Amino acid sequence: MSVVVGTVLLVVAVIFFVLQPMLxxxxxxxxxxxxxxxEAESRQRFALLALRDVEYDHATGKLDEVxxxxxxxxxxxxxxxxxxxxxxxxxxxxxxxxxxxxxxIARLRSGLRSGTTCAACGSGNDEGSSFxxxxxxxxxxxxxxxxxxxxxxxxx
Amino acid sequence: xxxxxxxxxxxxxxxAVVTYLIWTGVSQTMQYYMTPSELxxxxxxxxSFHRVGVKVGGRIVSGSYLKGDGFHGFTVxxxxxxxxxxxxxxxxxxxxxxxDRPEMIxxxxxxxxxxxxxxxxxxxxxxKCGSRYEASPEALKAG
Amino acid sequence: xNVLGELALxxxxxxxxxxxxxxxxxxxHQRGDLQLGAERSVYAVFGLTILASAGIISNxxxxxxxxxxxxxxxxxxxxxxxKVAGLWSGQRGSLLFWLLFLMLFSxxxxxxxRNKNREFMPYVVGILGAVASFFLxxxxxxxxxxxxxxGFTPANGQGLNPQLQSYWMTIHPPMLYMGFTSFTVPxxxxxAALVSGRLDSRWIEVTRRWILLSWFxxxxxxxxxMRWAYEELGWGGYWFWDPVENASLLPWLSATAFxxxxxxxxxxxxxxxxxxxxxxxxxxxxxxxTFLTRSxxxxxxxxxxxxxxxxxxxxSFLFVIVASGAVLILWRLPELKSDNQIESFLSREAAFLFNxxxxxxxxxxxxxxxxxxxxxxxxxxxxxxxxxxFFNRVNIPIGLILLALTGVGPVIxxxxxxKQNIKKSFTVPVGVGLAVAGGLFxxxxxxxxxxxTFGISSFVMAVIVIEFFKGTRARARIENENWAIAFxxxxxxxxxxxxxxxxxxxxxxxxxxxxxxxxNVNIRQTLEPGESAVIPSPLGHEYKLTxxxxxxxxxxxxxxxxxxxxxxxALLRVENDGKQLPxxxxxxxxxxxxxxxxxxxGIRSSFLEDLYVILSDVADLRSAIMNEPDAQTATFTFMVNxxxxxxxxxxxxxxxxxxxxxxxxxxxxxxxxxxxxxxRTREPVPVGAAGD
Numbered sequence: 001m002s003v004v005v006g007t008v009l010l011v012v013a014v015i016f017f018v019l020q021p022m023l024x025x026x027x028x029x030x031x032x033x034x035x036x037x038x039e040a041e042s043r044q045r046f047a048l049l050a051l052r053d054v055e056y057d058h059a060t061g062k063l064d065e066v067x068x069x070x071x072x073x074x075x076x077x078x079x080x081x082x083x084x085x086x087x088x089x090x091x092x093x094x095x096x097x098x099x100x101x102x103x104x105i106a107r108l109r110s111g112l113r114s115g116t117t118c119a120a121c122g123s124g125n126d127e128g129s130s131f132x133x134x135x136x137x138x139x140x141x142x143x144x145x146x147x148x149x150x151x152x153x154x155x156x
Numbered sequence: 157x158x159x160x161x162x163x164x165x166x167x168x169x170x171x172a173v174v175t176y177l178i179w180t181g182v183s184q185t186m187q188y189y190m191t192p193s194e195l196x197x198x199x200x201x202x203x204s205f206h207r208v209g210v211k212v213g214g215r216i217v218s219g220s221y222l223k224g225d226g227f228h229g230f231t232v233x234x235x236x237x238x239x240x241x242x243x244x245x246x247x248x249x250x251x252x253x254x255x256d257r258p259e260m261i262x263x264x265x266x267x268x269x270x271x272x273x274x275x276x277x278x279x280x281x282x283x284k285c286g287s288r289y290e291a292s293p294e295a296l297k298a299g
Numbered sequence: 300x301n302v303l304g305e306l307a308l309x310x311x312x313x314x315x316x317x318x319x320x321x322x323x324x325x326x327x328h329q330r331g332d333l334q335l336g337a338e339r340s341v342y343a344v345f346g347l348t349i350l351a352s353a354g355i356i357s358n359x360x361x362x363x364x365x366x367x368x369x370x371x372x373x374x375x376x377x378x379x380x381x382k383v384a385g386l387w388s389g390q391r392g393s394l395l396f397w398l399l400f401l402m403l404f405s406x407x408x409x410x411x412x413r414n415k416n417r418e419f420m421p422y423v424v425g426i427l428g429a430v431a432s433f434f435l436x437x438x439x440x441x442x443x444x445x446x447x448x449x450g451f452t453p454a455n456g457q458g459l460n461p462q463l464q465s466y467w468m469t470i471h472p473p474m475l476y477m478g479f480t481s482f483t484v485p486x487x488x489x490x491a492a493l494v495s496g497r498l499d500s501r502w503i504e505v506t507r508r509w510i511l512l513s514w515f516x517x518x519x520x521x522x523x524x525m526r527w528a529y530e531e532l533g534w535g536g537y538w539f540w541d542p543v544e545n546a547s548l549l550p551w552l553s554a555t556a557f558x559x560x561x562x563x564x565x566x567x568x569x570x571x572x573x574x575x576x577x578x579x580x581x582x583x584x585x586x587x588x589t590f591l592t593r594s595x596x597x598x599x600x601x602x603x604x605x606x607x608x609x610x611x612x613x614x615s616f617l618f619v620i621v622a623s624g625a626v627l628i629l630w631r632l633p634e635l636k637s638d639n640q641i642e643s644f645l646s647r648e649a650a651f652l653f654n655x656x657x658x659x660x661x662x663x664x665x666x667x668x669x670x671x672x673x674x675x676x677x678x679x680x681x682x683x684x685x686x687x688x689f690f691n692r693v694n695i696p697i698g699l700i701l702l703a704l705t706g707v708g709p710v711i712x713x714x715x716x717x718k719q720n721i722k723k724s725f726t727v728p729v730g731v732g733l734a735v736a737g738g739l740f741x742x743x744x745x746x747x748x749x750x751x752t753f754g755i756s757s758f759v760m761a762v763i764v765i766e767f768f769k770g771t772r773a774r775a776r777i778e779n780e781n782w783a784i785a786f787x788x789x790x791x792x793x794x795x796x797x798x799x800x801x802x803x804x805x806x807x808x809x810x811x812x813x814x815x816x817x818x819n820v821n822i823r824q825t826l827e828p829g830e831s832a833v834i835p836s837p838l839g840h841e842y843k844l845t846x847x848x849x850x851x852x853x854x855x856x857x858x859x860x861x862x863x864x865x866x867x868x869a870l871l872r873v874e875n876d877g878k879q880l881p882x883x884x885x886x887x888x889x890x891x892x893x894x895x896x897x898x899x900x901g902i903r904s905s906f907l908e909d910l911y912v913i914l915s916d917v918a919d920l921r922s923a924i925m926n927e928p929d930a931q932t933a934t935f936t937f938m939v940n941x942x943x944x945x946x947x948x949x950x951x952x953x954x955x956x957x958x959x960x961x962x963x964x965x966x967x968x969x970x971x972x973x974x975x976x977x978x979r980t981r982e983p984v985p986v987g988a989a990g991d
Contacts, residue, residue, distance in 0.1 A: 181664075251532070
C-alpha cells in the first residue's frame with residue numbers, strides 16, 4: 001500500500017515540477033542578453049587578445065621589428081573594423097527600438113515601483129505576479145518580505 | 157594558392173607516413189587470435205601453425221589447475237565447443253584473477269606457441285578484467 | 300527506498316524524452332514557456348537519478364542479496380567503503396553512475412546558463428535530454444538493470460573481486476566517467492550552434508572551460524589507471540594497450556587536439572569545420588569508450604550474442620551521432636568558411652596544425668589496432684590481433700614528433716616567424732638537447748628511442764624554462780615589478796598559455812619516465828630463508844635482498860569481521876651497495892569468499908628508480924599458512940624500474956597545469972572588450988581576460 005502511495009506521490013511530484021512553469025505562463029528568454037558579446041564584439045576581443053600576444057612575442061624576441069610593425073598594424077585594423085561594426089549594430093539597436101532609451105528607463109522605474117519589474121534581473125512582469133517569470137526571484141511588492149528566498153520550487 | 161598547395165602536400169605526406177607505419181606495424185606484429193577449437197582445427201589443416209606465435213582466448217576448465225615443476229598448468233576450453241580442450245603451460249606469474257573454481261567463469265587470453273605435443277606454451281596470460289564478472293544465479297545458490 | 304529507486308529510473312526515461320522534445324520545439328518555434336519545462340525536466344531527471352543511485356547504495360549497505368547486482372559484487376563482510384563504491388564496481392551500476400554524472404553536469408550547465416547564451420539553450424537542453432534518454436534506455440531495456448532480481452535470496456553475496464578492493468578503484472573510474480560525461484556539454488553546444496546558426500566562436504568561448512575540465516578529468520583518470528595497474532594488476536607494468544585502456548586514451552587524444560585547434564579558430568577564424576569535426580569525434584569516442592569498457596566486445600572469447608542487445612543499442616546511437624553530425628556540418632558548410640589562410644609554414648598555426656595531425660595519427664593507429672580483431676574478422680573471417688609491439692612501433696615515432704612539436708610551438712609566433720628569430724630562439728634548447736643525448740651516449744646508453752626521448756625532452760624542457768624566464772623578465776621590465784610578482788602576474792594574466800606550458804612540462808617528464816622502462820631489470824629467483832639475491836640496477840649500483848622468512852596471520856573467530864582469510868608476509872632485508880635500507884615486504888592474501896590468494900607487491904621508490912618485489916610463488920601454500928618452519932621456500936620476482944616515478948610526478952604536473960588553466964578569473968564578471976582607444980596603451984585587455 002505504502003509503495004503505491006509513494007509511487008503516485010513521486011509521479012505527481014515530478015509531473016508538477018516539470019509542468020508548473022509552463023502552466024503558470026512564464027517564459028524563458030531565448031535571445032541573446034544585452035550584456036553578452038555579439039559576434040562583432042567577440043571578434044574585437046580576439047583581435048585585442050591577438051594584439052596582446054604580438055606584444056608579448058615582440059617583448060620576448062620572437063618577432064623582429066618589421067614583422068611586429070606589420071602584424072600590429074593588421075590586428076589594429078581588424079579590431080577597428082570590428083569596433084565599427086559593434087558601434088553601428090548598437091546604434092541600429094537603439095534607433096530600431098520602438099521606444100527610446102529615455103522611455104525604457106522610465107518604464108523600468110515605474111515597473112520597479114509598482115513591483116512588476118524584477119529587482120534581480122530587470123525583466124518586466126504582468127500585474128499581480130508574485131514571482132519573476134524570467135528568473136524566478138520573488139517580486140518585491142507581492143512577496144513583501146525579504147527577497148533573499150531562492151526560486152519558489154527549488155531547482156533539483 | 158601556392159602556399160595551400162604546399163600545405164596539402166605536407167598533409168598528404170604526414171598521412172602517408174602514418175599509414176605506412178600502421179601498415180608495416182600490422183603486417184610485422186599481427187597474430188592469429190583463436191579459440192582453442194579453432195587452434196586445434198587450424199593446426200591439423202596447416203601444421204605450420206605450430207611454429208608461429210598465436211593468441212588464444214578460452215575459458216579455464218574448472219579444477220584443471222596444477223602446479224608443475226616451475227610452471228603453472230591448466231586447461232582451457234571453447235565455451236561454444238566444449239569437446240575440445242587445450243592444455244597450457246606457463247612459466248610466469250599468473251594474474252590474481254586467475255581462478256579455476258567451478259562456480260567462477262574465468263576467461264584467459266594467452267600469447268604463445270602451440271607445441272607439436274599438443275601443449276600450448278604461453279608467454280603471457282591475461283585474465284579478463286574483474287569488473288566484468290557477474291555471478292551466475294546457480295553459483296549464488298551454491299554459495 | 301529500493302522500490303522507489305527502480306521506479307525513479309522508469310519515470311526518468313519519459314521525463315528525459317519529454318525534455319528533449321520540449322527543448323527542440325522551444326528552439327524551433329521560439330517558445331520560451333516550453334523551454335522552462337525542458338530545463339525543469341533536466342533537473343527532474345537528475346533528481347530521479349540521484350534517487351536511483353541512492354537505492355543501489357542502500358541495497359549494498361543493507362546486504363540486499365535478492366538483487367543480482369548486489370549479490371554479484373558484495374558480501375556481508377565487505378568494508379562499508381567498498382559497499383558504497385559498489386555503485387560503480389560492476390557494469391550495471393557503472394552505467395547508472397555514468398548517467399548520474401551526466402545529469403550532474405547537465406544540471407550545472409542548465410543552471411549556469413539560465414540567464415545567458417539563451418539562443419543556444421533550447422537545443423543544448425534537447426541534446427542533453429537525448430543523451431540521458433539513451434542511457435536510460437540501455438539501463439532499462441538492455442538487460443543491465445542494476446535492480447534486476449534473482450527470484451530468491453542467497454545467504455551471502457559473491458564478494459567483491461579482491462583486485463577491485465583498492466582505493467585506486469574507488470577513484471579511477473569516477474575520474475574517467477567525469478571526463479567522459481562532461482564532454483557532453485561542449486558537444487551539445489556545438490550541435491546547438493549548428494542548428495541555431497550562430498556559428499562564430501561563441502560556442503567555443505562558452506564551453507572552453509568545459510572542454511578543459513573534461514580533458515583534465517580524463518588525464519587524471521588515465522594516470523590513476525596506470526598507477527593502479529602498476530601497484531595492483533600489472534606486475535610492474537603500467538600500460539598494456541588493452542582495449543579498455545585504449546578506449547580511455549582515444550577521447551583524450553582528440554580532446555587534446557581540440558584544445559589546440561580551438562585557439563586557431565579564436566585567434567584566426569580558421570578551422571571552423573575541423574573544430575566541429577573534432578568535438579563530434581571526441582564525444583563519439585567517449586560513448587565508444589563507454590561501450591568498449593562496458594561490453595568486452597574485443598577481447599571477448601565467449602559468444603557475442605550475450606551482449607548483442609547492448610551492442611546494437613550502442614552502435615545505433617553512435618551511428619546517429621556521426622550521421623547527424625555529418626549532415627549538420629554539410630548543411631552549414633557555406634557558413635563555416637575560414638576567415639583567413641595560414642600565412643606561413645613557420646607559424647604557430649602551422650605547428651598546431653601538425654600537432655593536430657600527429658594526434659589524430661596516434662588516435663587512428665590506436666583505434667585501428669584496437670578494432671583490428673573485429674575488422675579482420677569482418678573482412679576475412681579470421682580474428683587477427685595486434686599487441687603492444689604494434690602500438691609501440693607506430694606510436695613511439697609519432698609520439699616523439701609530437702613531443703618535439705611541444706617545444707616548437709611556443710617559440711614561433713602566430714602568423715609568421717622570421718628565420719633569424721627562430722634560429723636565435725632554438726640555439727640554446729637544441730644545444731641542451733644534443734648535450735644531454737650526447738652525454739648519455741658517452742656514458743654508454745645505446746638504446747636509440749630512449750636517447751631520442753631524453754634528448755627531445757631536454758630540448759622541450761629548455762624551451763619551456765627559457766619561455767618562463769623571458770616572459771617574467773619582460774614583464775618585470777615593462778611593469779617595473781620584482782621577479783616573483785612579475786612571475787605570478789605573468790601566469791595569472793594568461794593562465795591558458797602558462798598553464799599549457801606547465802602541462803607540457805609534465806608531459807615531458809612523463810615521456811622520460813616511460814623511456815626509462817627500456818632499462819628495466821627483471822630477475823626471478825627461488826629462495827630459502829637466509830638466502831640472498833643480488834640485483835644489479837641499470838644505474839650501476841647493486842641491490843642485495845636477503846629473504847628472512849615468512850610471517851602468517853590467519854583469520855579466526857575473534858576477527859571474523861575482517862575480510863581477510865589469511866595473510867602471508869615475506870620479509871626481505873635490503874642492502875644497496877652494502878648500505879642497509881628499510882625492510883621490504885610482499886605478501887599473499889586470502890579473502891573470505893574468494894579462495895584464490897592475491898598478491899601484494901613490495902615497492903621501494905626513490906627519485907631515480909623503483910625496487911619492485913613480487914612474491915610469485917610459495918612452494919607449499921597450505922603448510923606456509925599453518926606456519927610450518929619447513930614450508931618457507933618462496934619464489935620472488937625482483938625488478939628495478941628506472942625513472943618510473945617520473946610518470947607520476949609528470950602526471951601531477953599535468954594536473955597542476957590543468958588546474959592553472961581551469962582556475963576561475965580573478966574577477967567573476969565577464970570581461971568586456973575595452974574600447975579601442977585603450978588598446979593603444981600597453982595592456983589592451985584587463986587581467987584575466989584570456990586566461991579562462
